[in-house]
Amino acid sequence: MNERVRKLRQASLDTxxxxxxxxxxxxxxxxxxxxxxxxxxxxxxxxxxxxxxKAIFIGDGELIVGERGPLPKATPTYPELCCHSLEDLQIxxxxxxxxxxxxxxxxxxxxxxxxxxxxxxxxxxxxxxEMSEEWKSAYEAGVYTEFMEQRxxxxxxxxxxxxxxxxxxxxxxxxKALQNLDYHDDPDAYKKQKELEAMSICCDAIVRFAERHAxxxxxxxxRESNPQRKRELExxxxxxxxxxxxxxxxxxxALQAYWFVHLGVITELNTWxxxxxxxxxxxxxxxxxxxxxxxxxxxxxxxxxxQCFWVKFNNQPAPPKVGITAEESATYTDxxxxxxxxxxxxxxDGVNDVSYLILDVIDEMRLIQPSSNIQLSKxxxxxFLKRACExxxxxxxxxxxxxxxxxxxxxxRQGKAVEDARSGGTSGCVETGCFGKEAYILTGYxxxxxxxxxxxxxxxxxxxxxxxxxxxxxxxxxxxxxxFFDAFYKQLRHFVDIxxxxxxxxxxxxxxxxxxxxxxxxxxxxxxxxRDYNDGGPRYNTDYIMGVGIGTLTDSLATIKYHxxxxxxxxxxxxxxxxxANFQGHEIVRQMLWNKTPKYxxxxxxxxxxxxxxxxxxxxxxxxxxxxxxxxxxxxxxxTTCHVYFGSVVGATADGxxxxxxxxxxxxxxxxxxxxxxxAVIKSASKMDQIRVGGTLLNQxxxxxxxxxxxxxxxxxxxVRSYFRLDGHHVQMxxxxxxxxRAAQANPEKYRDLIVRVAGYSDYFxxxxxxxxxxxxxxxxxxxx
Amino acid sequence: MxxxxxxxxxxxxxxxxxxxxxxxxxxxxxxxxxxxxxxxIFLQTLxxxxxxxxxxxxxxxxxxxxxxxxxGSSPYVDLxxxxxxxxxxxxxxxxxxxxxxxxxxxxRLLSDSHNQVIVRFxxxxxxxxxxxxxxxxxxxxxxxxxxKEIDIxxxxxxxxxxxxxxxxxxxxxxxxxxxxxRVSEIAEMLGSFGLSVKVGG
Numbered sequence: 001m002n003e004r005v006r007k008l009r010q011a012s013l014d015t016x017x018x019x020x021x022x023x024x025x026x027x028x029x030x031x032x033x034x035x036x037x038x039x040x041x042x043x044x045x046x047x048x049x050x051x052x053x054k055a056i057f058i059g060d061g062e063l064i065v066g067e068r069g070p071l072p073k074a075t076p077t078y079p080e081l082c083c084h085s086l087e088d089l090q091i092x093x094x095x096x097x098x099x100x101x102x103x104x105x106x107x108x109x110x111x112x113x114x115x116x117x118x119x120x121x122x123x124x125x126x127x128x129x130e131m132s133e134e135w136k137s138a139y140e141a142g143v144y145t146e147f148m149e150q151r152x153x154x155x156x157x158x159x160x161x162x163x164x165x166x167x168x169x170x171x172x173x174x175x176k177a178l179q180n181l182d183y184h185d186d187p188d189a190y191k192k193q194k195e196l197e198a199m200s201i202c203c204d205a206i207v208r209f210a211e212r213h214a215x216x217x218x219x220x221x222x223r224e225s226n227p228q229r230k231r232e233l234e235x236x237x238x239x240x241x242x243x244x245x246x247x248x249x250x251x252x253x254a255l256q257a258y259w260f261v262h263l264g265v266i267t268e269l270n271t272w273x274x275x276x277x278x279x280x281x282x283x284x285x286x287x288x289x290x291x292x293x294x295x296x297x298x299x300x301x302x303x304x305x306x307q308c309f310w311v312k313f314n315n316q317p318a319p320p321k322v323g324i325t326a327e328e329s330a331t332y333t334d335x336x337x338x339x340x341x342x343x344x345x346x347x348x349d350g351v352n353d354v355s356y357l358i359l360d361v362i363d364e365m366r367l368i369q370p371s372s373n374i375q376l377s378k379x380x381x382x383x384f385l386k387r388a389c390e391x392x393x394x395x396x397x398x399x400x401x402x403x404x405x406x407x408x409x410x411x412x413r414q415g416k417a418v419e420d421a422r423s424g425g426t427s428g429c430v431e432t433g434c435f436g437k438e439a440y441i442l443t444g445y446x447x448x449x450x451x452x453x454x455x456x457x458x459x460x461x462x463x464x465x466x467x468x469x470x471x472x473x474x475x476x477x478x479x480x481x482x483x484f485f486d487a488f489y490k491q492l493r494h495f496v497d498i499x500x501x502x503x504x505x506x507x508x509x510x511x512x513x514x515x516x517x518x519x520x521x522x523x524x525x526x527x528x529x530x531r532d533y534n535d536g537g538p539r540y541n542t543d544y545i546m547g548v549g550i551g552t553l554t555d556s557l558a559t560i561k562y563h564x565x566x567x568x569x570x571x572x573x574x575x576x577x578x579x580x581a582n583f584q585g586h587e588i589v590r591q592m593l594w595n596k597t598p599k600y601x602x603x604x605x606x607x608x609x610x611x612x613x614x615x616x617x618x619x620x621x622x623x624x625x626x627x628x629x630x631x632x633x634x635x636x637x638x639x640t641t642c643h644v645y646f647g648s649v650v651g652a653t654a655d656g657x658x659x660x661x662x663x664x665x666x667x668x669x670x671x672x673x674x675x676x677x678x679x680a681v682i683k684s685a686s687k688m689d690q691i692r693v694g695g696t697l698l699n700q701x702x703x704x705x706x707x708x709x710x711x712x713x714x715x716x717x718x719x720v721r722s723y724f725r726l727d728g729h730h731v732q733m734x735x736x737x738x739x740x741x742r743a744a745q746a747n748p749e750k751y752r753d754l755i756v757r758v759a760g761y762s763d764y765f766x767x768x769x770x771x772x773x774x775x776x777x778x779x780x781x782x783x784x785x
Numbered sequence: 786m787x788x789x790x791x792x793x794x795x796x797x798x799x800x801x802x803x804x805x806x807x808x809x810x811x812x813x814x815x816x817x818x819x820x821x822x823x824x825x826i827f828l829q830t831l832x833x834x835x836x837x838x839x840x841x842x843x844x845x846x847x848x849x850x851x852x853x854x855x856x857g858s859s860p861y862v863d864l865x866x867x868x869x870x871x872x873x874x875x876x877x878x879x880x881x882x883x884x885x886x887x888x889x890x891x892x893r894l895l896s897d898s899h900n901q902v903i904v905r906f907x908x909x910x911x912x913x914x915x916x917x918x919x920x921x922x923x924x925x926x927x928x929x930x931x932x933k934e935i936d937i938x939x940x941x942x943x944x945x946x947x948x949x950x951x952x953x954x955x956x957x958x959x960x961x962x963x964x965x966x967r968v969s970e971i972a973e974m975l976g977s978f979g980l981s982v983k984v985g986g
Contacts, residue, residue, distance in 0.1 A: 603802055679806050718810035725805055 001364050004061045005307040009314075009365065011059075012072060017317045017332060018101035019092065020069040021109045023076035023267065026050055028117050031080070040515040040532060044198035044205075047268050047518050051209035054267075056216045058236065061229075063308040064255055065213050065236055066263050072315035075100060078270040080514070082150040083118035083125070086111060088322045097769050098330055100320045123514060124149050127506055135502045137468045139324075141461045142649030143451065144499050144545075145444045145642060147272055148506050150325045152514060153534060154271020156523055157278040157339075157427045159436025162257050163287075166246035170521050171203040177527055192530025195537075198517035199527065206264045206518065207245045214240035251287040251297050255309045258283075261522065262336075268518045270319050272442065273428040274334040276370075278435040281340050281355040288354050299357065306361045313370040327645035328445055330769065333368050333761045339425040341384055342375030342404035347422060349379040350404075356387060362398055363391045368755060368762050375404035375425050376724060382717060389716045392733050393707045397757025400732035402426050403724040409691050410729075414634065416540060429638045429760020430666075430695035430730045431544065437524045438540035439533060439629070440694065443503045445546045445639065447646040448553040448614070449653055449663055451495055455488045456576060462651055470494050476572045481565040485557070485613065493621045496545065500625060500633065503543060507628045511535035541631030544694055547618050548639045548646050551664025554600040554614055555655035555673060558607040559593050579652045582659040594656030601669025601780075602676040603683040615688045623692065636695035639665045639759050644771050662775040665759045666697030671778035678702075678719055678782045686726035693729070697760050701734040701779045715785050732757050734776070741765065741777045793830050800831075800840065813841025813863065822850035822858075829854075832861035845905075848888035855891055856898060865902045866936075867892055871913045872921035880912050889925065896929040907938040908971060910960050919971055923978035934981045937971060939963045 001009070030049045034042055055070035069076050077084060084092070089110060093102040119125065127149055131139070139146065147153075165173075178196050181189045214237040221233035235252075242249065243257035258277045265275040277283065291297025318334035340358055342350045355374075362372050374380075374388045388399050402425070410432050411421035424434040433440040451469075454461060459469040472487035516533045520526035526537030563570040570589065578586035578593075598606035618635050625633040639646075647662035655670060657663075664670045667685050674681050678700055685698050707716055716733075723731055734757045744751035748766040756765045756776060765773065800814050807813045814835060821828045821844055828844070835842045843864040846855070869892070870885075871877040877885040896902050904926050908914050926932055940962055948955050963971075972982045 679803055683802060683805075715810075718806065718812075722806045722809040725809060 549663035601674030
């Protein structure tokens with residue numbers, strides 16, 4: 001890493017996140033005076049207003065330019081989505097983990113201008129006022145979360161279109177679509193006209209935004225006394241004049257074009273998972289090759305530009321989250337997840353020189369943002385996998401590894417064209433989607449062990465005594481495990497029904513009030529359909545419900561089946577009494593449940609059969625339901641930090657877990673329950689038919705000594721290939737000892753830069769709350785294969 | 786760790802669970818011990834069944850076994866990992882309580898009929914690490930036509946905890962693990978006999 005990159009990186013690490021009122025001031029001002037406009041035109045003009053007036057920042061030594069806020073890590077808020085209360089701001093400022101500094105000016109702006117205007121009008125307020133009582137009861141009980149209560153649907157990734165076309169080209173495509181509208185035979189023609197006009201306004205807005213950077217760079221160049229920096233600033237001005245108005249001509253312009261687009265998307269709305277360039281190696285390769293071939297680019301220059309680009313991601317913390325959203329996703333990471341390798345659209349091996357170059361960048365930068373993964377196909381060379389394993393072995397959790405061939409199958413199973421599927425990959429933590437063509441919206445996490453708890457309490461939430469579920473019968477009266485499981489299935493369907501009903505309302509609210517005309521330009525086929533991204537414009541529209549705690553659920557079911565129904569060593573009544581008492585005075589029972597029961601993660605069919613049964617149950621109640629955008633519902637399994645929040649509302653569970661402890665995360669086994677090594681975990685996890693979901697998340701923890709030497713790399717690579725041969729979707733590794741983690745817990749100041757894999761992303765260990773730190777420590781540490 | 790009684794069927798069920806990992810890595814099953822040849826019929830049956838299922842097999846042995854049993858297993862074994870500790874018979878008797886005549890003879894016979902034999906040399910400081918033993922070992926092993934590789938297994942202390950947990954008195958005197966420098970010296974000495982040398986393995 002050269003001196004420039006070292007400085008930029010360090011500055012990014014040293015800068016503390018704070019709240020900036022810039023965007024909130026501008027959007028509030030705009031809404032106050034915008035008059036009566038259609039929602040989509042209003043959003044387009046709001047975007048134009050932001051892009052045309054926000055402060056322009058070009059930092060010392062930067063080559064890739066542009067910030068979402070007025071300065072790095074000055075994080076905007078989106079009061080039209082979520083208007084923070086003064087109490088929220090106080091919490092954001094004061095909380096120990098993931099704070100945002102809030103100054104008096106910010107408090108005053110909220111008190112005097114934002115809250116009076118937005119209270120009752122922000123999407124958050126509208127959403128809660130439109131939800132049914134049963135939705136609210138289940139939400140408050142912690143049965144599910146709601147992704148759209150503070151942020152907007154995004155959950156999409158870019159394909160290669162901005163490298164082939166500039167926004168002037170997109171604008172002319174939009175003009176053509178406008179000319180082709182059939183006002184006589186298409187009753188939606190006028191609606192489409194407004195959508196397309198809005199997109200056209202957004203094309204102008206992003207071009208203007210870039211021009212403003214060019215102007216600023218020129219101005220700075222004139223004043224610059226250092227000749228080298230002067231030349232750089234002139235070059236920046238040239239780049240920003242050319243992109244994204246036109247298609248990029250070289251490597252530098254390609255990166256800058258993406259970065260403007262990224263800023264556009266995350267400024268227009270507070271999209272979940274920010275935004276992502278997807279297959280960056282594939283998109284950059286033609287520019288890289290051309291530059292190397294004609295001598296205008298060296299590998300070192302390309303690496304430096306990429307590193308400058310990396311810093312830009314790290315400068316944008318996820319906008320401040322409060323309440324349950326802060327609990328389910330307690331991190332500054334905003335989940336832009338760079339994909340490497342995989343397959344080209346024609347099915348050939350997608351690994352190229354830039355794949356290796358970017359792996360080097362990941363290795364050197366060691367930043368939590370952007371996230372990174374390799375898409376590993378059977379067609380990719382082992383060299384590619386092993387280079388990734390070398391970085392993984394360093395212990396900070398990146399890159400994660402996905403099964404590219406399975407992802408194609410998952411997408412094709414959902415009815416997508418195979419070329420679109422191969423252009424797809426992974427975003428966020430483990431989510432599967434067709435890049436540039438699909439809205440694949442995560443709608444909320446579903447607390448599977450909570451639903452089991454409600455079943456065991458005949459519809460009541462034992463934590464509050466409130467009735468939130470169905471009366472499915474007194475469990476002591478169940479004659480067989482099948483009868484019991486049937487009761488669980490009914491409760492599961494009941495809660496999924498409630499969740500889906502809520503989702504369908506929220507989807508309409510976003511379609512009506514919060515269209516995203518800028519994002520719509522970027523995702524096929526919004527332009528050709530003349531429909532907004534949030535209203536079914538994309539070619540594919542998928543909604544996800546994410547199962548959390550399937551390990552805890554499986555082990556609890558296994559316990560009930562094994563001890564209560566099969567062996568009859570414990571009556572249902574005794575079990576319920578032990579759970580109610582949180583095992584106080586029932587330690588012998590707890591020991592039996594914890595130690596003397598088949599558990600998921602050990603390649604033991606007694607437990608794994610119940611995993612399959614649970615997996616099928618959730619699949620059956622969710623998959624294939626229609627959403628309001630012409631698409632379908634599907635399931636995936638990830639948890640971010642939600643397994644900690646969900647655990648905090650679930651009492652003792654039948655697997656021997658104590659009340660309020662975290663649940664299992666992703667599809668990983670219960671922490672410490674897998675005692676037969678990583679191969680057994682992989683065998684167990686692969687018993688789920690993972691083709692039928694849109695992502696599963698498997699965490700594995702290894703002792704560093706196990707991965708030493710070339711043999712360690714070989715063994716890890718074989719393990720990954722074996723899991724993928726069994727149609728596993730994803731695996732990620734922590735390579736660290738529990739000892740180190742405990743030491744970091746005791747002396748955080750000495751371990752400030754310790755990064756660990758959490759659940760689909762990496763984060764600073766010291767930024768995690770105690771419960772999550774303990775959960776990671778409790779995960780089984782594999783000491784042999 | 787405390788062991789349990791299993792049938793051939795039980796073992797094969799376990800072995801076959803990991804088929805995908807053998808296929809992917811080119812690995813297979815390693816029978817070790819104790820000394821697996823102390824249960825010759827059980828071992829032979831398992832080896833034969835593994836070969837029927839095209840699973841690669843390796844056997845770790847100390848060589849102090851019946852020659853016919855050892856050689857009889859060879860059609861079903863892909864790789865032998867053969868422990869050699871001390872070449873001097875007197876010294877061998879002193880530390881192990883038995884003569885090494887049969888061990889050396891078995892290795893010679895095995896290497897005549899089987900070309901996948903790796904010799905493993907567990908080095909215990911003060912017992913078998915003097916230069917003299919190492920050069921005798923190098924000389925002997927390099928005289929065997931088909932043995933090309935020797936793996937050095939430096940003494941470690943991982944077993945101490947286990948002894949404690951099971952309440953077994955250790956007869957082994959306190960020994961410091963070898964220094965890294967000494968290990969590479971030993972490796973170099975053995976290498977000078979034309980053998981391929983690995984540390985660990």
